[in-house]
Structure formats: C-alpha cells, structure tokens
Amino acid sequence: MKLVNSTLAALRAVRVNKLRSALTMLGIVLGVSSVTVMMAVGGGASQRIQTEMRNLGANTIVLNSGALKSAGVSKGQGSRPSVTLADAQAIENEVPAVTATSPQHNFAGMQLIYGNANWSTLVTGTTPEYLTIRNWAVSRGRAFDREDVIQGSKVVVLGRTVAEQLFGNQSPVGQEIRVNRVPMTVIGELAAKGQSLAGVDTDDTAVIPISTALNRVVGRNPANPRAISGVIIKVRDGANMASAFSDIRQVVRERHGLLPAQEDDFHLINLTEVMRAKEDSARALGILLAAIASVSLLVGGIGIMNIMLVSVTERIREIGLRLAVGARRSDILGQFLVEATILSLIGGIAGVVLGLGGAVAVERYADLGVVLNGQLSLVAMAFAAGVGIFFGFYPAWKASLLQPVEALRSD
Amino acid sequence: MALVAVSDLTKTYMLGQTAVPALRGISLAIDRGEFVAVMGSSGSGKSTLMNLLGCLDAPSSGTYHLAGQDVLRLSSNKLAAVRNTSVGFVFQQFNLLARATALENVELPMVYAGIGWRERTRRAREVLAQVGLSDREHHRPSQLSGGQQQRVAIARALVNQPLLLLADEPTGALDSVTSDEIMATLVRLNEGGLTVIVVTHDAEVARYARRVIHFKDGRVVSDDLNQNIRAAA
Incomplete structure (x- = not known):
C-alpha cells in the first residue's frame, strides 16, 4: 500500500513537472546514448578488422616480385619480375610449415564484356588453392579445378560485384x-565479402586459371616470361610465423641465386603481422572512444547530479509540508526514491533507444560498420541511473531528518 | 484533564555561536473546546510555541502532554501519526502544493493516514463543502484567491478530524474582509466543539477568541478571558 502510494505520488510528480522531469532525464539520455553510439562504432571498427583477417585467411604470407632500382630510383614492386611458378612449388615442397601456396598472375582494370554490358576489374590468374587460402566460398556454379589449370581452360569465376554489373x-x-x-x-560466382579495411570492394574481381592468364588473357612479362605477379603462402595453424617467414626467404634467395651481400629481389609480407598492426590501431581507437564515452557519461552524471540536487533542494518546503501533515520519513524517502528511479529508468531506456538509433544512423549515413554492445549500454544505464537515484534520494533523505518547521522555512 | 498541558517549555535557537532563547519556560493548560488567541510582537516566541504544540519542532526542555500523551517521548513514526490525526495546522502562507488541485491538497493527510482513494475523495469533498469551496475542487492554488487558498488549508487541517486546530497568523496574508471570513469559519468550527488556538499580532483577530494569552520575550505576561468577544459575522 505504502509503495503503491509512493509510486502513484512519484508518477504524478513526474507527469505534473514536465520540464523538470525532462531536464533531469536529459543528462541520463545523453550520457547513455553517447556511450551506446561510441561503443558501437568502436566495436564496428574492430569487427571489420577481424572480418578482413578472416577473409584474407589467417597465417598468410605474400611473396611479390621485387623492385627494380635504376640509378638509386626504385621503380616499385613488381618492376623486377623475379618470382616464378617454380618458386611457389619449391616453397610448398621445401618449407615444412607451409600447407599451401597459390601463385597469382594479375591484371588490374581489365575489361569484361557481356552483350552490351561491360565492366573493368581486377583479373587474377591463380590455382584452385587461392579460394581455400582466402576462405572464399562459391555461391553459384563451381570453382575451376586442377584440370582446368593444366588444360588452360577458358573459364572464369566472377566476384559478386562483377556478376551484378554484367x-x-x-x-x-x-x-x-x-x-x-x-x-x-x-562457371561460378563467388560469395559476397564486402569491403576491405582500405575501402576496396573485394567482390570487384574475376578469377581464372593461372595458365589461361599467362598464355591467353594477361600475357607474360617481356623481361622474364616465366615471371608471375606473386604467390600467396599459407602457413600451418600454430606454426611459428617468424621462422616460416625466414625459411621461405631463404628458399627463394637460394633459387634466385642471390649472394649473401645482395639485396632480396622480391618482397615477402607477413599479412598476419600487418593485420595485427591494424588490430592494434583499432584497439587504440576503441580505447579512445571508450575514454570519450566515459567522459561524456561522467559529464552526464554531473548534469544528473546537479539537476537532481537542485530539484530536490527546491522541494524541501514540500517535504516539510508533507511531514507537517503526517508523512513518515519512510513515506518521504519512498516517494523520492521511486521518483528518482522512474526518471532514471525512463532516461536510461530513452538513452539506449536513442543510442541504438544513432548507431543505426551512423551505419547507414556515415557508411561505418557498427556492432551494438548491449552489455555496455546496460552498464552506462546502470551508472547513470545510480547517479540519478543517489542524488535524487540523498537531499530528500537529509531533508527528512529535519524538523518539519525547519524544512518549511527553507527557501 | 487538559487537552494541551505544557510545563517549563523552553526553546533555544543557536545562531552561530550565540544562543537565542525563544521560549523561556512556558506552562499552560488548554481544555477541550477552548478558543485561545496567542498574542505578542514578533520575536515574542508565540510562533515557536505554536510549532511546538503542532509537533513541528522539538523543545529544548520541558514537557508537553497532548490528550494525556507525552508526545516528546514518541518515536518519529508515532509523532508523524500525531501530526497526521491529532493536530491540524494552518499556516500564514497556506503551504499548499502548487501543482495539486484543492481536492488533492485536502486529500494529502488522508494519503498518509492510509485511507483508500474512494473514501479520501468522499471526505475531501465533504470538508471542502464545509468551508464553502465545493465549486473549486479542481482548481489549483494559483487559480484561487488568498481567502480561498486559506480555506483549502483549513479543510486540509480538518480532514482527519483533529483534536486541536492550530492557526499561525492565518489572516496575516489576507485583507480585512477575507480575514473576517476566515475567523468566522474558525469560530464556527469552535462552536462545533473543536479546540482552536490562533497566533496573531492583530488585536482585531484576537477579539474572536474567548481566551487571550499575551507573550513577551519568550514568557507569558498575561492570560485572560476576553470580556469583549466579537461575534462572528
């Protein structure tokens, strides 16, 4: 009965004092929603990196042809066509930690034509292992197989974007x-993968057998007809990446006949390490966002505290009057506790809803992936509600200790 | 037995380091059905006495028995019950809840008495009718005149049928015509058997009372029967 009365009185007070209620809730709403949005954006960044890592395949090392230096000017990667199909085979045979290799011969911006539709894209000549290493599934039709590579079949597997365009x-x-x-x-279409971290559309590609690429479509490098663009190397799970990396380097150096004093004529990149660096930066971003969110929650908390202190303090006369007409301390405490709780809960729920809306808006209009973290929103809500309830309750508790006449006299 | 019996009641306020005595030992007995006016200049301690009689404040020393009950020994919850049902208090500044209607203001003491809403509404209506405000039940204090607000406050003081009605300068914020109306209401209630104590500095107001007690510097200086009672208009 008492609780029912307190609740009814509190609901009435919330409803009757609309402006005061709205101001009180504002701090909670803003604090909770900003935490929700920021944590969603931070979560989205780290998730995109994890997705990319999965798309790329973990434990991957890439071997590319090296740069040609002429009079001290580097001409860029691939300008010195040194990596061959035989290198790929040798790496797979000679380095025990390597489970698979996939040689590649690429050409970016090659035109594909179907009827009167045309589209330029990255054409990759490779072996069937390529899709395995990149964890790439075929959604329609089939991938090409070893036989297609041996035969030099004129078959192509399209990425989702290319298929859609044509x-x-x-x-x-x-x-x-x-x-x-x-x-x-x-003969097939690849499952959609979406954008990479660098904003490149991974699905804007076409994959063909490497033999077909070398002999028919892309053509051979005039400087070294045996050269290919590069090799993707997959290292066994749990193997030491660093030692695999140096083993591969040694094999390739030997095959290219390099003397110890000579520089590498190829590039070896540990993608796992690259991804780890990206992951670190995403984590730093996440920490930054969490810090900003904490500050905004703290500022929101101070706002809640102020408005609660002010609104309860200005009602000390009301408390005095209620005491004078026979309210018990427990009646006063109940009323203010319920009132602060109701305001904090409504504010917290509104904050979560607004935050979710904001996160969805960020996803849609800023084109940033977000991951909603309900737990963090709840923590933010609990914090804001805790602050609101404490500072709504505390002055009322102090006022209820006063003699009624003292409370009535306060301004 | 007297309804109100106080002896050697003192009250000292601390203003910083200095002790300011407001009551310096008051002994009084007021019987059921009396209409008493407490007079004195401001600072004489009359309002302090009123607050002590209404259990709105605690004395520094002395005893206070209300209807035979030693109220100074009561727990905080029992004291709340005394304020709720034994005493009705009317303030100079009305002290109504600004956001609540007349009816809701009158219902307030009954809420704390644990009376169900149906009964609350019925009794609040009845008491508002007694003070002539049946047509103002749903008005807020800001929509009522000063006299009407004070009558709402009287209705609130009466609604739990107290033993004692205390009015601290009830006409202090009102013009003379409205004052007379309010005093007439109090006289009528007293004629119905209610014990009424009014604090005032206004001799015209005190003339309605049958007994007048004069205060000066925290002491009773005179306690006389009124030979010249003014009839209620």
Whole structure:
C-alpha cells in the first residue's frame, strides 16, 4: 500500500513537472546514448578488422616480385619480375610449415564484356588453392579445378560485384563473356565479402586459371616470361610465423641465386603481422572512444547530479509540508526514491533507444560498420541511473531528518 | 484533564555561536473546546510555541502532554501519526502544493493516514463543502484567491478530524474582509466543539477568541478571558 502510494505520488510528480522531469532525464539520455553510439562504432571498427583477417585467411604470407632500382630510383614492386611458378612449388615442397601456396598472375582494370554490358576489374590468374587460402566460398556454379589449370581452360569465376554489373540479378553461370577480348565461360560466382579495411570492394574481381592468364588473357612479362605477379603462402595453424617467414626467404634467395651481400629481389609480407598492426590501431581507437564515452557519461552524471540536487533542494518546503501533515520519513524517502528511479529508468531506456538509433544512423549515413554492445549500454544505464537515484534520494533523505518547521522555512 | 498541558517549555535557537532563547519556560493548560488567541510582537516566541504544540519542532526542555500523551517521548513514526490525526495546522502562507488541485491538497493527510482513494475523495469533498469551496475542487492554488487558498488549508487541517486546530497568523496574508471570513469559519468550527488556538499580532483577530494569552520575550505576561468577544459575522 505504502509503495503503491509512493509510486502513484512519484508518477504524478513526474507527469505534473514536465520540464523538470525532462531536464533531469536529459543528462541520463545523453550520457547513455553517447556511450551506446561510441561503443558501437568502436566495436564496428574492430569487427571489420577481424572480418578482413578472416577473409584474407589467417597465417598468410605474400611473396611479390621485387623492385627494380635504376640509378638509386626504385621503380616499385613488381618492376623486377623475379618470382616464378617454380618458386611457389619449391616453397610448398621445401618449407615444412607451409600447407599451401597459390601463385597469382594479375591484371588490374581489365575489361569484361557481356552483350552490351561491360565492366573493368581486377583479373587474377591463380590455382584452385587461392579460394581455400582466402576462405572464399562459391555461391553459384563451381570453382575451376586442377584440370582446368593444366588444360588452360577458358573459364572464369566472377566476384559478386562483377556478376551484378554484367548480369544484374540473372545467374551468370554458363554464360559466355569476353575477358580482354578472349571469349570465356562463366562457371561460378563467388560469395559476397564486402569491403576491405582500405575501402576496396573485394567482390570487384574475376578469377581464372593461372595458365589461361599467362598464355591467353594477361600475357607474360617481356623481361622474364616465366615471371608471375606473386604467390600467396599459407602457413600451418600454430606454426611459428617468424621462422616460416625466414625459411621461405631463404628458399627463394637460394633459387634466385642471390649472394649473401645482395639485396632480396622480391618482397615477402607477413599479412598476419600487418593485420595485427591494424588490430592494434583499432584497439587504440576503441580505447579512445571508450575514454570519450566515459567522459561524456561522467559529464552526464554531473548534469544528473546537479539537476537532481537542485530539484530536490527546491522541494524541501514540500517535504516539510508533507511531514507537517503526517508523512513518515519512510513515506518521504519512498516517494523520492521511486521518483528518482522512474526518471532514471525512463532516461536510461530513452538513452539506449536513442543510442541504438544513432548507431543505426551512423551505419547507414556515415557508411561505418557498427556492432551494438548491449552489455555496455546496460552498464552506462546502470551508472547513470545510480547517479540519478543517489542524488535524487540523498537531499530528500537529509531533508527528512529535519524538523518539519525547519524544512518549511527553507527557501 | 487538559487537552494541551505544557510545563517549563523552553526553546533555544543557536545562531552561530550565540544562543537565542525563544521560549523561556512556558506552562499552560488548554481544555477541550477552548478558543485561545496567542498574542505578542514578533520575536515574542508565540510562533515557536505554536510549532511546538503542532509537533513541528522539538523543545529544548520541558514537557508537553497532548490528550494525556507525552508526545516528546514518541518515536518519529508515532509523532508523524500525531501530526497526521491529532493536530491540524494552518499556516500564514497556506503551504499548499502548487501543482495539486484543492481536492488533492485536502486529500494529502488522508494519503498518509492510509485511507483508500474512494473514501479520501468522499471526505475531501465533504470538508471542502464545509468551508464553502465545493465549486473549486479542481482548481489549483494559483487559480484561487488568498481567502480561498486559506480555506483549502483549513479543510486540509480538518480532514482527519483533529483534536486541536492550530492557526499561525492565518489572516496575516489576507485583507480585512477575507480575514473576517476566515475567523468566522474558525469560530464556527469552535462552536462545533473543536479546540482552536490562533497566533496573531492583530488585536482585531484576537477579539474572536474567548481566551487571550499575551507573550513577551519568550514568557507569558498575561492570560485572560476576553470580556469583549466579537461575534462572528
């Protein structure tokens, strides 16, 4: 009965004093919603890195042809075509930690034509292992196999974006397209992967057998007809990446006949390490966002504290009157506790809802992936509600200790 | 037995380091059905006595029996019950809840008495009718005149049928015509058997009372029957 009365009185007070209630809730709403949004953005950044890592495949090392230096000027990666198909085979055979290699021969911006639709994209000539290493599934049709590589089959597997550009919603499987004027049959379509961290559309690609790329579509490098663009190397799970890395380097150096004093004529990149660095920066971003969120929650908390202290202090006369007409201390405490709780809960819920809305808006309009973290929102809500309840309750508790006449006299 | 019996009541306020005595030993007995006016200049201690009689403050020393009960020994909850049901208090500044209607203001003491809302509404209506405000039940204090607000406050003081009605300068914020109306209401209530104590500095107001007690510097200086009672208009 008492609690029911207190609750009714508190609800009435909340409803009757709309402006005061709204101001009180504002701090809670802003604190909780900003934490929700920021943690969602931070979570999104770290999730994108993890996704990219998974897309790329963990434990991956990339071998590329080196740079040609002429009179001290480096001409950039691949300008010195040194890596060959045989290198890839040797790495797979000679380094025990390596489970698979996938040689690649690429050409960026190659035109694909179907009927009167055309699209330029990155064409990668490779082996069937490529899709395994990159954890890439085929959503329609099939991938090419070892036989296609041996035969130099004129078959192509399209990325989602390319398939969409050329065929719309139609299935591309079985259709004939021209790749750099060479007629080829589409045998499959890759599952969508989305954007990479660098903002590159991973699905904007076409994959063909490496033999076909070398002999028909991309063509050979005039400086070294045996050269390919590079090799993706997959190291066994749990193997020491650093020692695998140096083993691979040694194998390639030996095969290229480099003397100890000579520089590498190739580039070896440990992608896991690159990703780890990116992950570290995402974690730093997350910590920064968490710090900002904590500060805004703290500022919100101070706001809640102030408005609660002010609004309860200005009601000490009311408390005095209630005591004078026969309210017990427990009645006063109950009323103010329930009132502060109701305001804090409504504010907290509104904050979470606003935060979720904000996070969705960020996702849609700022094109940033977000990950909602309900637990953190609840923690923020609990903090804001705790501050609101304490500072709504504390002055009322102090006032209830006064003699009624003292409370009535206060201004 | 007297309804109100106080003896050697003192009250000293501390203003910083200095002790300011407001009551310097008051002994009084007031019987059921009396209409008493307590007079004195400001600072004479009359309002302090009123607050002590209404259990709104605690004395520094002395005893206070209300209807035979030693109220100074009561627990805080029992004291709340005394304020709730034994004493009705009318303030100079009305002290109504600004956001509540007349009806809700009158219901307030009954809320703390644990009376259900149906009964509350019925009794609040009844008492508002007694003070002539049936047509103002749903008005807020800001929509009422000073006299009407004070009548709402009287209705609130009466609604739990107290033994004692205490009015501290009830007409202090009102013009003379309205003052007469309020005093007439108090006289009527007293004629109905209610014990009424009014604090005032206004001799015109005190003339309604049958007994007048004069205060000066925290002491009773005279306690006489009124030979010249003013009839209620």
